[in-house]
Amino acid sequence: MNDLTCIIIGGGHAGLAALKAIKDETRGMANGRRIRFVLFDKQSGHVRKVLLFRPAVGGEEIMIPWTHWFPEGVEFVQGTVTSVDSGEKRIRYKDAQGNDARIHYDLFTTA
Ligand SMILES: Cc1cc2nc3c(=O)[nH]c(=O)nc-3n(C[C@H](O)[C@H](O)[C@H](O)COP(=O)(O)OP(=O)(O)OC[C@H]3O[C@@H](n4cnc5c(N)ncnc54)[C@H](O)[C@@H]3O)c2cc1C
Numbered sequence: 001m002n003d004l005t006c007i008i009i010g011g012g013h014a015g016l017a018a019l020k021a022i023k024d025e026t027r028g029m030a031n032g033r034r035i036r037f038v039l040f041d042k043q044s045g046h047v048r049k050v051l052l053f054r055p056a057v058g059g060e061e062i063m064i065p066w067t068h069w070f071p072e073g074v075e076f077v078q079g080t081v082t083s084v085d086s087g088e089k090r091i092r093y094k095d096a097q098g099n100d101a102r103i104h105y106d107l108f109t110t111a
Contacts (some may be wrong), residue, residue, distance in 0.1 A: 001033050004034070004036065005105050007108050008038070011040075011043065011046050011066060012046070020069075022109070030107075040079055041066075044078050045063040045064050080094045081093045091108070
C-alpha cells in the first residue's frame with residue numbers, strides 16, 4: 001500500500017510543535033500505512049525570532065537547519081505555499097527557484 005503524505009506548512013514554533021505532536025501520536029503509522037512527513041517553509045531553516053536583534057548587533061546566526069529538529073523521518077521543502085485545494089487534496093507552491101509546483105497530501109496542517 002502507498003504511504004500517506006502528511007504536510008505541515010510553516011516551520012515556526014507552532015509548526016514544529018504540531019509536527020512533533022503528530023509524529024509522537026501516530027508513531028509514523030495510520031490505518032496500517034506508513035506516514036511520510038513533509039515540512040514546508042519559505043525559509044531554509046527555523047528562524048529563532050526572539051533572537052532577531054542579535055544579527056544586527058553581533059552578526060550571530062539565528063537560523064537553525066531543519067535537520068536539527070528532525071534528524072530523520074521528515075522531508076523538508078523550501079517553498080512558498082500559494083494555495084491549498086482541499087477538494088483535490090493538493091498544495092500549490094513556488095519552489096526555492098521560483099518554479100510553480102504541486103504536491104498531493106492525505107493529511108494537512110498549517111501553522
Ligand atoms: C523580535 C521578536 C521578539 C519576540 N520575543 C518573544 C518572547 O520573548 N516571548 C514570546 O513568547 N514570543 C516572542 N515573540 C513572538 C514569537 O516569536 C512568535 O509568537 C512565534 O514565533 C510565532 O510562532 P508561529 O509558529 O505561530 O509563527 P511563525 O514563527 O511566524 O512561523 C511561521 C512559519 O511559516 C512560514 N511561512 C509563512 N507563510 C508561508 C508560506 N506561504 N509558505 C511556506 N512557509 C510559510 C514562515 O517562514 C515561518 O517559518 C517575539 C517575536 C519577535 C519578532
